[in-house]
Amino acid sequence: xxxxxxxxxxxxxxxxxxxxxxxxxxxxxxxxxxxxxxxxxxxxxxxxxxxxxxxxxxxxxxxxxxxxxxxxxxxxxxxxxxxxxxxxxxxxxxxxxxxxxxxxxxxxxxxxxxxxxxxxxxxxxxxxxxxxxxxxxxxxxxxxxxxxxxxxxxxxxxxxxxxxxxxxxxxxxxxxxxxxxxxxxxxxxxxxxxxxxxxxxxxxxxxxxxxxxxxxxxxxxxxxxxxxxxxxxxxxxxxxxxxxxxxxxxxxxxxxxxxxxxxxxxxxxxxxxxxxxxxxxxxxxxxxxxxxxxxxxxxxxxxxxxxxxxxxxxxxxxxxxxxxxxxxxxxxxxxxxxxxxxxxxxxxxxxxxxxxxxxxxxxxxxxxxxxxxxxxxxxxxxxxxxxxxxxxxxxxxxxxxxxxxxxxxxxxxxxxxxxxxxxxxxxxxxxxxxxxxxxxxxxxxxxxxxxxxxx
Amino acid sequence: xxxxxxxxxxxxxxxxxxxxxxxxxxxxxxxxxxxxxxxxxxxxxxxxxxxxxxxxxxxxxxxxxxxxxxxxxxxxxxxxxxxxxxxxxxxxxxxxxxxxxxxxxxxxxxxxxxxxxxxxxxxxxxxxxxxxxxxxxxxxxxxxxxxxxxxxxxxxxxxxxxxxxxxxxxxxxxxxxxxxxxxxxxxxxxxxxxxxxxxxxxxxxxxxxxxxxxxxxxxxxxxxxxxxxxxxxxxxxxxxxxxxxxxxxxxxxxxxxxxxxxxxxxxxxxxxxxxxxxxxxxxxxxxxxxxxxxxxxxxxxxxxxxxxxxxxxxxxxxxxxxxxxxxxxxxxxxxxxxxxxxxxxxxxxxxxxxxxxxxxxxxxxxxxxxxxxxxxxxxxxxxxxxxxxxxxxxxxxxxxxxxxxxxxxxxxxxxxx
Numbered sequence: 024x025x026x027x028x029x030x031x032x033x034x035x036x037x038x039x040x041x042x043x044x045x046x047x048x049x050x051x052x053x054x055x056x057x058x059x060x061x062x063x064x065x066x067x068x069x070x071x072x073x074x075x076x077x078x079x080x081x082x083x084x085x086x087x088x089x090x091x092x093x094x095x096x097x098x099x100x101x102x103x104x105x106x107x108x109x110x111x112x113x114x115x116x117x118x119x120x121x122x123x124x125x126x127x128x129x130x131x132x133x134x135x136x137x138x139x140x141x142x143x144x145x146x147x148x149x150x151x152x153x154x155x156x157x158x159x160x161x162x163x164x165x166x167x168x169x170x171x172x173x174x175x176x177x178x179x180x181x182x183x184x185x186x187x188x189x190x191x192x193x194x195x196x197x198x199x200x201x202x203x204x205x206x207x208x209x210x211x212x213x214x215x216x217x218x219x220x221x222x223x224x225x226x227x228x229x230x231x232x233x234x235x236x237x238x239x240x241x242x243x244x245x246x247x248x249x250x251x252x253x254x255x256x257x258x259x260x261x262x263x264x265x266x267x268x269x270x271x272x273x274x275x276x277x278x279x280x281x282x283x284x285x286x287x288x289x290x291x292x293x294x295x296x297x298x299x300x301x302x303x304x305x306x307x308x309x310x311x312x313x314x315x316x317x318x319x320x321x322x323x324x325x326x327x328x329x330x331x332x333x334x335x336x337x338x339x340x341x342x343x344x345x346x347x348x349x350x351x352x353x354x355x356x357x358x359x360x361x362x363x364x365x366x367x368x369x370x371x372x373x374x375x376x377x378x379x380x381x382x383x384x385x386x387x388x389x390x391x392x393x394x395x396x397x398x399x400x401x402x403x404x405x406x407x408x409x410x411x412x413x414x415x416x417x418x419x420x421x422x423x424x425x426x427x428x429x430x431x432x433x434x435x436x437x438x439x440x441x442x443x444x445x446x447x448x449x450x451x452x453x454x455x456x457x458x459x460x461x462x463x464x465x466x467x468x469x470x471x472x473x474x475x476x477x478x
Numbered sequence: 479x480x481x482x483x484x485x486x487x488x489x490x491x492x493x494x495x496x497x498x499x500x501x502x503x504x505x506x507x508x509x510x511x512x513x514x515x516x517x518x519x520x521x522x523x524x525x526x527x528x529x530x531x532x533x534x535x536x537x538x539x540x541x542x543x544x545x546x547x548x549x550x551x552x553x554x555x556x557x558x559x560x561x562x563x564x565x566x567x568x569x570x571x572x573x574x575x576x577x578x579x580x581x582x583x584x585x586x587x588x589x590x591x592x593x594x595x596x597x598x599x600x601x602x603x604x605x606x607x608x609x610x611x612x613x614x615x616x617x618x619x620x621x622x623x624x625x626x627x628x629x630x631x632x633x634x635x636x637x638x639x640x641x642x643x644x645x646x647x648x649x650x651x652x653x654x655x656x657x658x659x660x661x662x663x664x665x666x667x668x669x670x671x672x673x674x675x676x677x678x679x680x681x682x683x684x685x686x687x688x689x690x691x692x693x694x695x696x697x698x699x700x701x702x703x704x705x706x707x708x709x710x711x712x713x714x715x716x717x718x719x720x721x722x723x724x725x726x727x728x729x730x731x732x733x734x735x736x737x738x739x740x741x742x743x744x745x746x747x748x749x750x751x752x753x754x755x756x757x758x759x760x761x762x763x764x765x766x767x768x769x770x771x772x773x774x775x776x777x778x779x780x781x782x783x784x785x786x787x788x789x790x791x792x793x794x795x796x797x798x799x800x801x802x803x804x805x806x807x808x809x810x811x812x813x814x815x816x817x818x819x820x821x822x823x824x825x826x827x828x829x830x831x832x833x834x835x836x837x838x839x840x841x842x843x844x845x846x847x848x849x850x851x852x853x854x855x856x857x858x859x860x861x862x863x864x865x866x867x868x869x870x871x872x873x874x875x876x877x878x879x880x881x882x883x884x885x886x887x888x889x890x891x892x893x894x895x
Contacts, residue, residue, distance in 0.1 A: 340826050342851045361615070415628055458656060
């Protein structure tokens with residue numbers, strides 16, 4: 024593990040210094056409401072370094088943090104506002120017809136309806152593989168929330184090949200600086216938001232398609248989509264440890280996988296998890312650290328009174344059961360409440376104060392005051408008796424770095440608390456026979472000290 | 479050598495600076511308040527009424543599958559009550575499946591010592607181990623047992639985890655070291671925390687309990703227990719059983735046993751189980767006999783009982799049965815049903831099924847689906863049920879099998895008298 028993760032070192036530190044490669048306070052994506060995309064082929068890198076032929080949606084225009092005209096996995100996250108008329112113009116540079124469907128959006132019209140471009144297909148209007156025809160999809164983003172889109176043409180094959188992406192609809196009144204909510208209500212208010220689009224791949228399909236194309240055969244020749252067996256699992260198109268690398272240009276050797284999954288927060292903050300089942304399999308997404316409240320499914324708040332803005336039917340759990348095609352919005356919080364010892368060490372070790380607000384928390388020092396100055400109740404073993412994780416700071420205390428043997432640790436720049444967020448079907452935290460990897464990343468609970476900022 | 483000494487001294491000084499007195503190197507070292515001989519048993523519990531201690535070993539061993547197949551495993555065993563001098567020998571080749579059930583109470587301070595007893599069958603391995611208290615609220619990495627962000631314990635040494643228990647519910651625990659391997663190999667167990675309402679009764683406090691509703695398992699006149707601090711008795715039950723779903727891939731275990739490359743990508747579980755056994759072993763109320771090596775006809779693990787946990791449920795008609803369901807399979811989701819009996823889900827993820835403002839979201843169902851790392855609290859009300867034998871089984875019907883044996887797997891009996 025340590026060796027595998029060591030190569031993360033510089034990239035991760037760079038990512039933190041750069042604010043995750045230029046990422047802003049919101050999820051990485053491109054803003055509309057008009058999106059110009061082309062379906063293209065290229066290669067992606069799996070967590071073990073393998074290259075897989077993949078198909079994806081490429082942005083035709085320049086967007087910060089994205090690579091113009093480069094196919095990406097997943098497709099660009101399309102960020103729009105509630106009430107927008109969304110227009111998606113799709114061209115196709117792939118060797119077979121392609122299209123887009125928008126689950127959860129109603130009233131989608133296409134250029135086939137008006138006979139202005141494209142060919143009617145089984146599910147929706149398709150773009151022929153000519154590279155020039157533009158197919159247009161139009162819908163009104165009537166509900167805020169988290170959604171996905173994917174190919175509606177041979178989706179059994181084309182989603183496996185990579186033609187899938189996320190849509191975020193901002194609620195009316197949303198303001199990135201002053202009013203961050205998922206659904207416009209206090210129950211969905213958050214400090215930071217992160218996307219977790221979960222997918223998987225069977226490399227044999229990708230090899231078969233590549234061989235077919237080299238042989239001049241139709242790409243789907245001999246591909247048995249009923250017999251998929253995944254060897255790779257991804258969050259936002261990357262397999263661990265790449266999930267923890269910088270986004271966008273911060274990791275220039277992965278231009279077709281511009282999104283990372285590196286959630287960070289301070290104690291006492293609210294982190295919005297936008298989780299999407301983007302592939303074929305169910306994934307139990309376990310987030311270490313604390314329970315979360317799932318406040319919405321498929322872009323609808325879990326509320327007993329529709330439109331009330333009160334997610335009174337939210338469910339608390341330590342694992343999100345991610346079903347293919349479903350989306351989940353969950354609020355994760357962490358304060359260290361009730362641990363029974365001071366997460367910053369005793370006052371004698373580390374002089375600090377705690378001034379409780381009405382909830383018992385100090386919002387300045389980020390401490391749960393009831394445990395202030397309580398010592399760690401047990402003695403930790405000697406270094407010789409321990410195996411150290413790369414993200415272990417050497418100290419049990421938040422923001423404190425302890426001594427570590429040479430070559431140990433080193434991946435925890437701010438002495439934060441690292442908790443693994445991963446598929447709890449642990450077979451899926453591997454990269455084709457190699458542990459660790461796959462559908463796994465870490466959240467960092469950062470110490471509230473000078474110099475540590477989270478966008 | 480000089481460099482090493484210098485560095486060790488540096489670590490020692492830093493540890494002292496942080497107020498951590500280091501333990502002796504490479505020794506079993508159990509930390510438990512009021513325990514003078516380090517056997518993880520508190521000498522005078524009256525002096526430490528809220529402390530709870532336990533000592534586990536991590537190592538390897540053997541179990542027997544329901545079709546008779548001998549399976550090599552990694553696992554935990556219970557060393558509570560064992561003196562440190564005997565801990566290594568008692569813990570060696572002692573792996574249980576499932577791991578010893580950990581039953582706790584809200585309000586306790588839980589001191590869990592883990593001694594790494596090493597791999598007797600695989601001397602080429604020097605794996606550390608951890609305990610991950612899966613679902614522990616507001617966790618800090620030092621006691622979370624997730625080794626990439628924390629620490630693992632090496633062979634021959636002990637780490638003591640500390641948990642202040644402020645949330646009741648059905649959790650689970652497992653080793654998180656090289657998680658895919660150690661979990662497929664069997665380092666998995668049930669863990670649950672009783673609510674404080676068991677001791678306060680409904681509406682009472684610890685100082686002034688409502689004696690008429692204090693749980694019978696705490697000596698009160700109320701129901702046997704409650705799942706959560708519901709405030710209204712709606713999670714009361716009369717009979718309780720933790721049932722952990724899981725499954726083994728025999729090819730993976732055999733590869734480990736015979737020192738071959740481990741088939742992660744090809745992993746396919748073929749022994750579906752409840753509490754470490756396939757049907758019909760699930761309904762055996764007794765411990766399974768120690769595993770036998772078919773090649774020698776002798777005990778494979780020195781005659782140690784390694785599968786003590788039955789999944790047979792018995793109740794009297796009218797009683798409410800609490801099924802503390804969890805799944806720690808590393809490959810599969812499983813759906814279970816209690817055919818002919820109503821199931822009410824009152825909690826998931828160690829949290830009562832109520833919204834942030836207390837809105838009740840309990841639901842009635844006839845099936846529950848759990849992926850790895852999920853848990854549910856299910857109350858089966860036998861009020862309308864005729865006496866007889868009912869079955870709790872997976873509706874993923876292909877998993878009603880013990881590898882090539884076509885009748886068995888993830889199934890047990892609920893007997894209503």
